[in-house]
Amino acid sequence: MQRKRNIFLLLLLLIMATILLLYFRKNQQPNPTVFILQGQTTLQAGDVGMKIWDNNTEDGDTVAVYLNGKLIADAVAILYEPYLLPLGKLTTGEYILGVKAINMGTVAPASASISLTDEKGTQEFVMDAWIDSAASWKIIVH
Secondary structure (H helix, E strand, O other), rough: OOOHHHHHHHHHHHHHHHHHHHHHHHOOOOOOOOOEEEEEEEEEOEEEEEEEEEEOOOOOOOEEEEEOEEEEEEEEOOOOOEEEEEEEEEOEEEEEEEEEEEEEOOOOEEEEEEEOOOOOOOEEEEEOOOOOOOOEEEEEEE
């Protein structure tokens, strides 16, 4: 009886440890300061839309997209057809847009063409992300 109880407690402990590990691993977000800054752009405050696509060779790149360290899109396939991602209303300040390669496809790095659109126009740039070093872009909003 004691042995069954010990086995049950051990199994219960293992299940709880697994759940905690999965929870913390899922909610872990990279710090924007560890991303490699590749440029900056200035936008007007208000609604901002983002498009991300592959303007070179569609080779199977997949990325995760972050805004100020918070995951806003995971496992985005970089294709010729732009993926639309509304960023919502951005107020005056500085933001860090991050792109981390999940899969670099057949030709490294994972190069993502990005466009950010505000009320005045569109800014376009390319971010090169690697699996071991993510790319970032500073967005200054006035």
